[in-house]
Amino acid sequence: MADARTAAARGAVSFDPIAERYDETRGGEARGAVRANDVAAWLPAGRVVEVGVGTGLVAAALRHRGVDVFGVDLSPHMAARAVDRIGPRVALGDAHALPLADACADAVLFVWVLHLVGGVGPAFAEAARVLRPGGRVIAVHDAPRSTPTDLDGPVDALFAPLREARPDSQETVAAAAHEAGLITLHQGDTSRHQTAKSPRATTAEIETRTWAYLWHLDDAQWQATVEPVLAQLRALPDQERPRGYEQWSSLSVFARP
Numbered sequence: 001m002a003d004a005r006t007a008a009a010r011g012a013v014s015f016d017p018i019a020e021r022y023d024e025t026r027g028g029e030a031r032g033a034v035r036a037n038d039v040a041a042w043l044p045a046g047r048v049v050e051v052g053v054g055t056g057l058v059a060a061a062l063r064h065r066g067v068d069v070f071g072v073d074l075s076p077h078m079a080a081r082a083v084d085r086i087g088p089r090v091a092l093g094d095a096h097a098l099p100l101a102d103a104c105a106d107a108v109l110f111v112w113v114l115h116l117v118g119g120v121g122p123a124f125a126e127a128a129r130v131l132r133p134g135g136r137v138i139a140v141h142d143a144p145r146s147t148p149t150d151l152d153g154p155v156d157a158l159f160a161p162l163r164e165a166r167p168d169s170q171e172t173v174a175a176a177a178h179e180a181g182l183i184t185l186h187q188g189d190t191s192r193h194q195t196a197k198s199p200r201a202t203t204a205e206i207e208t209r210t211w212a213y214l215w216h217l218d219d220a221q222w223q224a225t226v227e228p229v230l231a232q233l234r235a236l237p238d239q240e241r242p243r244g245y246e247q248w249s250s251l252s253v254f255a256r257p
Helices: 004-009 016-025 028-040 057-064 076-086 120-130 152-164 170-179 199-207 219-234
Strands: 047-051 068-073 090-092 105-111 131-146 183-189 193-197 243-255
Touching (some): 016 028, 016 076, 047 057, 047 120, 076 090, 120 131, 131 170, 152 199, 170 183
Parallel strands (some): 068 090
Antiparallel strands (some): 183 243
C-alpha cells in the first residue's frame, strides 16, 4: 500500500479531497477520451501502466480501444472510482515507489500528474525501472494553454505565478527522462480540446477550492490573493454566458533503449 504520509511530506498531492467532484470539474469522460486519443498513437503493443490513474477517465477510454491498461494512484478514493471504470486493475501506489516488478510494462503513462508527484526525476526513474527494453514513457504535462477569453485576466492573476513554478515543463521532463536512461522520441503539443466556462462557474470553482493550489491557503492568504480575483470575475458582464475556448498541454514520448 502507498505510504501517503511519506509522499505528502515531499510534496506529493493526493486528490482524496476532490475525488467526488473530480470528473465534473475536469472535463469528464469527453476530455479523457481526447487525451486517450493523443497517447494511443504512441503506445506500443502490450501492457500499459498509467501512473496517477485518478478516476480512470483516460484508462477507461484506452480500455475501450482494446488497450491492456492498469492503473496506480496515491489516492484511495480516486482509485476506487477507477476500479468502477476499469475493474480490479488498479493498485494504490506512489509514483516514486511503484508496486510493480522490474521490466513488467511495455508503456508507462503520466497524464496531468507529473506536477503532483513531489519530484519528476524519481518518477521517471521508477518508470524506467518497470519498463521492458523498447518500452515507452508517454506524458501529458506542463501548464495548460488556452485560446483567450475575458476570464484570462482574473484567472491569470491567481494562477500565473503557480504555473511558472510548475516542475513539469518540457525541458525539465526531458532532462528527467534522459537522467533515467530514456531517449526522446517526441516533444510537442496534445490536440486541442474544445470547452467553455462562464464567469459564474469559474467563480464557483474557486470558491469551492476545486484546484489543489487553493487547498492549503489560510484565511489571510485567501483574502489577499483570492478575494480580489473573485471580485474581478463577479464584475464581468454576462455572468451566465459560457466563454468557449480551446485548451491543450505538452505531449512528450520517451523510450527505453
